[in-house]
Amino acid sequence: MRRRVDQERFQSLLKDHQRIVFKVANTYCRVEEDQRDLVQEISYQLWRAFPAYDEARSFSTWMYRIALNVAISFVRRDGHRQGNTVSLDRETVAPAQELDHRVDALRQFIDQLDDLNRALLLLYMEERSYQEIAEILGISETNVGTKISRLKQRIRTEIATTD
Numbered sequence: 001m002r003r004r005v006d007q008e009r010f011q012s013l014l015k016d017h018q019r020i021v022f023k024v025a026n027t028y029c030r031v032e033e034d035q036r037d038l039v040q041e042i043s044y045q046l047w048r049a050f051p052a053y054d055e056a057r058s059f060s061t062w063m064y065r066i067a068l069n070v071a072i073s074f075v076r077r078d079g080h081r082q083g084n085t086v087s088l089d090r091e092t093v094a095p096a097q098e099l100d101h102r103v104d105a106l107r108q109f110i111d112q113l114d115d116l117n118r119a120l121l122l123l124y125m126e127e128r129s130y131q132e133i134a135e136i137l138g139i140s141e142t143n144v145g146t147k148i149s150r151l152k153q154r155i156r157t158e159i160a161t162t163d
Contacts, residue, residue, distance in 0.1 A: 006050065006051070010046075010047060010050045013059050013063075014043065017059060017060055017063050020060060020063050020064055020067060021039055021043060021046075021063075021067055022035075022039065023122065023126070024038075024064075024067040024068060024071050024122070025038040025039045025042065025071065027110075027118060027122050028071040028072070028074065028075050028118070029074075029075075037074075038070070038074050041070055041074055042066070042067045042070045042071065045066055045070045046063060046066055046067070057135075061132050061135055061136055064123065064128075064136045065135075065136045065137075065138075068119045068122075068136065068137070072115045072119070076115075102159055105158070105159045106155065109154070109155060109158055109159065116137065116147075117147065117151060119136075119137060120133065120137065120144070120147055120148065120151065121151055123136060123137070124148055130144045130145055130148075
């Protein structure tokens with residue numbers, strides 16, 4: 001009976017926060033088939049880890065941490081996926097031929113980021129607090145602030161040079 005209650009609770013929480021899973025999959029994979037595989041892998045790993053979920057913590061923070069770790073492992077496991085990244089919010093971005101030059105430059109910038117900086121930028125663009133980003137990524141809030149500041153400066157520099 002307890003297992004069924006846990007399963008129903010997990011399914012409800014996953015449904016309420018499914019956007020996170022899709023956002024992470026779209027950030028780390030360009031090919032639709034890879035995105036589907038990653039969504040499945042993230043969902044499976046979330047289910048496996050669910051018994052250890054601490055209800056004193058935010059579910060979305062816990063979910064992001066697992067989803068990002070799974071995505072990074074997924075990309076590292078198959079080297080060919082390294083170049084198959086996509087913008088952070090593909091569903092709201094117009095098709096490539098209609099993209100503004102600066103948006104295209106930003107997409108290229110994001111595609112070139114290492115795993116940690118890509119995750120950091122994703123969480124920052126999701127308007128997560130520095131404290132929550134630090135908790136998800138396992139780094140200090142000070143480090144989050146420093147890295148975000150450096151990323152902003154790199155974006156300004158690199159996007160400005162493409163104009």
